[in-house]
Amino acid sequence: MTKKIGYPDKWRDYSHVTIVKGNFFPNVVSASAGNYQYDLAKLNKPVDRSEWYTTPSTVTAYNNPSANEIVFPAAILQPPYFDNNADDALNYGGIGMVIGHEMTHTFDDQGAQFDKYGNVKDWWTKDDYAKFKAKTQQVIDLYNTFTVLDSLHVKGAMTVGENTADIGGVSIAYDAFKMTKEGHDTTKVDGTYTPDQRFFISIAKIWRVKMKDQFLRYWINNNPHSPPMWRVNGPLMNTNPFYKAFNVQPGDSMYLPPKDRIHIW
Numbered sequence: 479m480t481k482k483i484g485y486p487d488k489w490r491d492y493s494h495v496t497i498v499k500g501n502f503f504p505n506v507v508s509a510s511a512g513n514y515q516y517d518l519a520k521l522n523k524p525v526d527r528s529e530w531y532t533t534p535s536t537v538t539a540y541n542n543p544s545a546n547e548i549v550f551p552a553a554i555l556q557p558p559y560f561d562n563n564a565d566d567a568l569n570y571g572g573i574g575m576v577i578g579h580e581m582t583h584t585f586d587d588q589g590a591q592f593d594k595y596g597n598v599k600d601w602w603t604k605d606d607y608a609k610f611k612a613k614t615q616q617v618i619d620l621y622n623t624f625t626v627l628d629s630l631h632v633k634g635a636m637t638v639g640e641n642t643a644d645i646g647g648v649s650i651a652y653d654a655f656k657m658t659k660e661g662h663d664t665t666k667v668d669g670t671y672t673p674d675q676r677f678f679i680s681i682a683k684i685w686r687v688k689m690k691d692q693f694l695r696y697w698i699n700n701n702p703h704s705p706p707m708w709r710v711n712g713p714l715m716n717t718n719p720f721y722k723a724f725n726v727q728p729g730d731s732m733y734l735p736p737k738d739r740i741h742i743w
């Protein structure tokens with residue numbers, strides 16, 4: 479059978495991993511050791527470009543700059559991200575935003591260092607890269623101001639790549655949405671929200687996450703993504719159509735003066 483790029487031709491072998499019911503810690507150790515051996519076995523071998531770094535049943539998406547690929551496993555292609563029966567506003571604000579996010583990673587602070595073949599190579603003009611760096615510094619400065627818990631702030635430098643991808647992702651998804659029939663419409667759906675409002679509400683819907691304060695503290699110090707609420711509010715504060723859709727005015731908590739709104743991609 480011809481091997482199709484992006485389609486695994488075999489299931490991964492987990493036979494050397496021992497899982498015993500009710501034995502959490504040894505199970506984790508065995509799985510970690512199994513992963514380590516799996517990675518070690520790749521040494522000195524050609525890159526397997528058909529490999530996925532996640533299972534089809536995991537709700538996630540990723541950009542792998544070494545292969546210049548973006549991957550969306552089956553599990554994320556369902557509500558609230560994607561619904562075949564939903565209107566375009568919901569789908570473009572959902573999976574559309576996720577796809578735009580992954581596309582933008584190719585041009586964030588990390589992805590920008592890889593060329594189209596997936597090799598680390600500086601392919602930017604000096605001038606473009608200097609402008610890009612100045613804009614990502616704006617992203618760092620803005621996200622540093624976001625308060626998460628009492629005096630705890632988002633760490634702008636640690637999350638800059640993901641925040642850049644979020645801001646770019648919303649902008650790409652919105653542009654794509656505007657190319658649909660519904661994107662041109664201003665009629666309220668079911669008499670409640672306009673298509674643009676539904677697009678932005680859908681972005682908020684995909685990031686509905688609850689977590690304990692203790693976990694949030696851990697997240698802030700260890701996760702390269704901003705906490706879910708700031709993955710919505712951060713990009714939308716920088717998206718002009720959001721201001722129009724909800725008539726956001728000076729004094730509103732998400733208002734940024736036009737000169738301070740960041741537009742990268």
Ligand SMILES: [Zn+2]
Nearest residue numbers: 579583640643
């Ligand atoms: Zn990301």
